[in-house]
C-alpha cells in the first residue's frame with residue numbers, strides 16, 4: 001500500500017493521531033483495510049473527503065471493527081489510546097476505524113467487505 005496515497009484520504013482528514021513525518025512507513029489495521037478496499041476498486045478515494053466524523057459511531061461497540069481492525073492491529077498494544085485500558089475516556093479511534101464506521105452506517109460498504117480484506 002502506498003502511504004502517500006492513504007495519508008491524503010484517511011490519515012490527514014480523519015486521524016487525530018497522525019503527525020507529519022512520524023511513523024510514515026507504518027499503517028494501522030484501519031488504514032490498511034481502507035487501502036485494500038481502494039486497491040480492489042470497492043472504494044473510490046475521491047468520494048471519501050465529504051464524510052464527517054460522528055463520535056456516536058465509535059462509542060457503540062462494533063464487533064466487526066473490533067475483531068477485524070483492532071484485534072489485528074500492530075498499533076493496539078502501545079500506540080492506540082482508543083483501545084488502551086488506561087487511555088483517556090474521550091479517546092478517538094484511528095482514521096481508518098472512523099472512516100470505515102461511517103462507510104458502514106451509510107451503506108457504502110458492509111461487514112463482509114471488511115472481513116474479506118482483513119487478512120490480505
Ligand code: SF4
Nearest residue numbers: 030070073080093094
Ligand atoms: S482504533 Fe486503534 S487498535 Fe483499532 S485499528 Fe485503529 S489504531 Fe488499531
